[in-house]
Amino acid sequence: MKYVALVYYQESIINAMTDQEWHDLNQECVAGVERLSAQGHFVTGQPLQPVDTATTVRVRNEEVLITDGPFAETKEQLAGFYLLEARDLNEAIQLASRIPPARFGSIEVRPARELPPKD
Template sequence: MQYLALVYYSEAKMAELSTDDWDALNRECIACGENLSAAGQMLDGRPLMPVETATTVRVRDGKVTVTDGPFAETREQLAGFYLLEARDLNQAIQLAGKIPPARYGSVEVRPVRELKSDGNDHYR
């Protein structure tokens, strides 16, 4: 089963890290991704640009509106994601615990929902 691990942390707190500490964390993230990929447990993953680069799109009454920034003000910002392959939620949680930025913020783990080609969805 696939799980999405969403990595959140406070960008302000991360900006307080020294360049050496930031670079070391990035090397840890690369190594973590390589190890998970080699084990067949990471299907994809990417870091995201800072929250000030976000654009939020909404459609209401058939009209598209665009807002600069994230959809909500939060203490932690979405920093990246790992698409994991795990046998169950317990294994997905164990894998998420290996993601280095979890030490600074949080990792939200959610099962990936599969939509059938006929559009039927059993989760609604």
Template sequence: MKYLLLVYATPDAWEPEERKVALGESVDLCHTLHSRNLYCSAAPLEPVETAISVRVREGDALVTDGPFAETTEHLGGYFLVDVDSMEAAVEIAKQIPGARRGTVEVRPLVEVPNLPAGK
């Protein structure tokens, strides 16, 4: 089953040098997961200031700058893994450097039949 591990933190959670180290650790974790055939995808996100939110209500689109919710922690990246259980996904989440300064939300994906394969 696939799980999305969503990494949240405050914008000032990492000093620039610490962020570089954490990124390197994340890359290493991805290689470890890949070697165990558990890795699907992972990526950090650009800062929240680069985000655009789109809402369509009654046929009208509202496009605004920034994220949908006003929160102190922002979505900063993700890992997509394919493991046997929620417990296995949680064990991976514990290894994500972002968990040391923020929160990693672990959510199972709904498998939808007949979707096209991704790139």
């Protein structure tokens, strides 16, 4: 079964890191992806640019509304995602606990669902 692991952290914590600390964290993430891939658990994933680059799109009454920034103001910002293959929620949680940014924020684990076939 596929699970999405959404990575959240406070960008202010990351912004306070030295270049070396940021580099080291990224290298931990790369090594983690290699480990997950070797074990057959990594499907795909991607880090995101900082929240100040976000644009939120809504459609109301057939009108497209665009807002700079994220959908909601929150303490932690969405930083990226991993799509994991796991036998069950317990294994997905165990895998997510090894994602390095979990030390600075949180990882939301959610089962992915498939869309029904086209009619």
